[in-house]
Amino acid sequence: xxxxxxxxxxxxxRFDPRTCRHTMNGQVSVLHCHHxxxxxxxxxxxCGMLDGRKLLTDVAEDAFREVLSSYYSTHGLDxxxxxxxxxxxxYAAAGLGKMRVLCAGPESCEVELLHSHxxxxxxxxxxxxxxxxxxxxxxxxxxxxxxIWERPARSYSVVETAGIVAGAERSKFSAAAN
Amino acid sequence: xxxxxxxxxxxxxxxxxxxxxxxxxxxxxxFVQQLPANFWNGFAERLTRSVDPDSLEAAEWLLVxxxxxxxxxxxxxxxxxxEWKAVVEPMIENAPxxxxxxxxxxxTAWGWAKSExxxxxxxxxxxxxxxxxxxxxxxxxxxxxxxSAYMIRGVCxxxxxxxxxxxxxxxxxxxxxxxxxxxxxxxxxxDEYGEFVVTPA
Numbered sequence: 001x002x003x004x005x006x007x008x009x010x011x012x013x014r015f016d017p018r019t020c021r022h023t024m025n026g027q028v029s030v031l032h033c034h035h036x037x038x039x040x041x042x043x044x045x046x047c048g049m050l051d052g053r054k055l056l057t058d059v060a061e062d063a064f065r066e067v068l069s070s071y072y073s074t075h076g077l078d079x080x081x082x083x084x085x086x087x088x089x090x091y092a093a094a095g096l097g098k099m100r101v102l103c104a105g106p107e108s109c110e111v112e113l114l115h116s117h118x119x120x121x122x123x124x125x126x127x128x129x130x131x132x133x134x135x136x137x138x139x140x141x142x143x144x145x146x147x148i149w150e151r152p153a154r155s156y157s158v159v160e161t162a163g164i165v166a167g168a169e170r171s172k173f174s175a176a177a178n
Numbered sequence: 179x180x181x182x183x184x185x186x187x188x189x190x191x192x193x194x195x196x197x198x199x200x201x202x203x204x205x206x207x208x209f210v211q212q213l214p215a216n217f218w219n220g221f222a223e224r225l226t227r228s229v230d231p232d233s234l235e236a237a238e239w240l241l242v243x244x245x246x247x248x249x250x251x252x253x254x255x256x257x258x259x260x261e262w263k264a265v266v267e268p269m270i271e272n273a274p275x276x277x278x279x280x281x282x283x284x285x286t287a288w289g290w291a292k293s294e295x296x297x298x299x300x301x302x303x304x305x306x307x308x309x310x311x312x313x314x315x316x317x318x319x320x321x322x323x324x325x326s327a328y329m330i331r332g333v334c335x336x337x338x339x340x341x342x343x344x345x346x347x348x349x350x351x352x353x354x355x356x357x358x359x360x361x362x363x364x365x366x367x368x369d370e371y372g373e374f375v376v377t378p379a
Binding site: 011013015017019020021022024027028029030031032033034035036037039040043044047049050052055056058059060062063064066067091092093094095096097098099114115117120121124 | 188200211220245248
């Protein structure tokens with residue numbers, strides 16, 4: 001019987017006492033709370049000046065595509081299952097929630113969240129609502145897919161089809177190549 | 179002042195924060211996340227550089243407000259936490275002023291900004307200097323005409339709310355936004371440090 005080796009993410013967290021900055025795997029990282037994340041989400045929705053939802057999603061895609069691409073390259077990870085495992089584990093380690101990739105190919109992907117920082121934070125702050133709120137995670141998924149399949153940013157569109165914030169048991173996402 | 183900044187920074191910078199089995203980090207009465215700084219910078223900078231000039235002030239207010247609320251609630255969680263009680267509280271002789279000095283040491287330890295209070299007139303004015311902060315990373319070359327430390331502005335105002343704005347209100351309806359903060363200097367603007375002046379709203 002084949003033995004599957006479980007992929008475990010390696011997190012190198014450091015604090016530089018000179019600059020007083022924290023880094024995670026070489027990238028400057030910072031702690032913020034659910035008030036900050038949900039208010040940025042609300043800002044993205046209410047911002048009449050431009051398409052704030054797309055802005056927040058795009059920024060998340062760019063940031064996490066870089067994180068994951070760098071990790072895959074540094075650790076020589078070529079296997080799709082390993083790449084997905086790392087993406088799920090990074091999401092959890094960052095405190096964004098528990099993500100499960102149900103299926104993924106170069107053209108499409110299905111993802112669900114069993115727990116979600118923004119859903120939980122939104123409910124804690126303002127209660128439930130009908131529309132989903134996970135623009136940051138939508139960007140994360142787009143960035144993850146671009147990193148896994150080594151494609152440029154904006155290669156995938158992600159739609160949140162169900163939200164914990166709206167009463168669903170899990171938040172669900174469907175992604176397709178553009 | 180009895181606050182030993184170095185001791186606080188040494189202790190609080192070592193607090194390990196990673197997601198639990200649910201991928202969540204519930205600490206200090208809030209959920210926290212640990213994300214790349216360029217994510218937060220990216221949103222703030224793209225937003226403020228993309229809006230019509232007439233809308234810039236409104237966009238900046240929204241960014242500062244997000245940090246103000248974050249700083250108010252998370253700040254309260256920090257100054258009532260077990261970690262605070264163990265490390266900082268024994269140093270406090272003169273509240274709330276020592277609490278403010280201690281809070282900025284924690285602010286420094288957690289990588290928000292290497293900052294300290296350089297002037298404090300109780301209930302009237304606080305001046306904070308930040309010698310290194312991730313929000314200045316939006317400029318990698320040259321100097322910007324736009325100050326970009328929206329997060330620091332919000333948190334400075336929030337900490338003064340907690341010190342002098344009355345009892346903590348978890349709903350944020352009272353106590354929040356009794357102070358406001360202006361950024362008067364910025365590393366991103368070519369200054370040696372960022373400077374933040376907090377006054378009553």
